[in-house]
Amino acid sequence: xxxxxxxxxxxxxxxxxxxxxxxxQTKGHDRMYWYRQDPGLGLRLIYYxxxxxDINKGEISDGYSVSRQAQAKFSLSLESAIPxxxxxxxxxxxxxxxxxxxxxxxxxxxxxx
Amino acid sequence: xxxxxxxxxxxxxxxxxxxxxxxxxxxSASQSFFWYRQDCRKEPKLLMSVYSSGNEDGRFTAQLNRxxxxxxxxxxxxxxSDSATYLCVVNKGAQxxxxxQGTRLTINP
Numbered sequence: 001x002x003x004x005x006x007x008x009x010x011x012x013x014x015x016x017x018x019x020x021x022x023x024x025q026t027k028g029h030d031r032m033y034w035y036r037q038d039p040g041l042g043l044r045l046i047y048y049x050x051x052x053x054d055i056n057k058g059e060i061s062d063g064y065s066v067s068r069q070a071q072a073k074f075s076l077s078l079e080s081a082i083p084x085x086x087x088x089x090x091x092x093x094x095x096x097x098x099x100x101x102x103x104x105x106x107x108x109x110x111x112x113x
Numbered sequence: 114x115x116x117x118x119x120x121x122x123x124x125x126x127x128x129x130x131x132x133x134x135x136x137x138x139x140x141s142a143s144q145s146f147f148w149y150r151q152d153c154r155k156e157p158k159l160l161m162s163v164y165s166s167g168n169e170d171g172r173f174t175a176q177l178n179r180x181x182x183x184x185x186x187x188x189x190x191x192x193x194s195d196s197a198t199y200l201c202v203v204n205k206g207a208q209x210x211x212x213x214q215g216t217r218l219t220i221n222p
Contacts, residue, residue: 042200042214090156102210104156
């Protein structure tokens with residue numbers, strides 16, 4: 001089983017709908033992240049959280065919100081999805097005790113039509 | 114100019130060949146560096162960290178040149194299973210990782 005689990009793995013949604021991507025981890029890491037990946041643009045950071053009470057915007061947070069419900073859970077919401085949010089989304093974790101190496105979930109493919 | 118730049122490729126090389134990629138970064142204060150490997154439609158996975166003194170892991174060698182602000186990855190005796198996209202990652206500090214767009218490598222039989 002994956003240490004970093006994302007749900008759903010694939011979703012097609014309509015413009016204007018609210019969609020939530022969930023992430024849970026069994027690695028015991030303190031830090032969690034949400035990235036999106038688009039062809040030719042690489043991975044870009046949406047939000048990150050260093051612990052349950054800490055939430056920080058990344059470089060492309062507009063149109064997204066997050067919730068860190070527990071150390072092991074970090075969800076990403078698109079309040080009103082738009083087509084240019086169609087992308088591959090990755091949750092990731094790291095821990096300062098282990099050199100902050102980033103470990104990724106398997107990804108969630110989101111298509112907004 | 115992008116903070117981290119890679120040649121997107123694709124690089125097509127025969128099995129057994131040696132192949133090298135470079136990655137340049139713009140922020141001289143960058144603190145740590147990594148190579149990740151990403152297979153098609155899969156998550157990136159850490160291949161190796163890049164240390165100032167250079168480091169080797171089997172057929173893979175990574176080097177850092179701070180003066181010229183680039184890191185490199187060398188793959189010797191390439192295998193079909195090395196076909197993937199290789200992502201250069203730079204840590205600017207405060208956990209601000211910047212990813213390159215990746216270099217696509219195909220090893221041909």
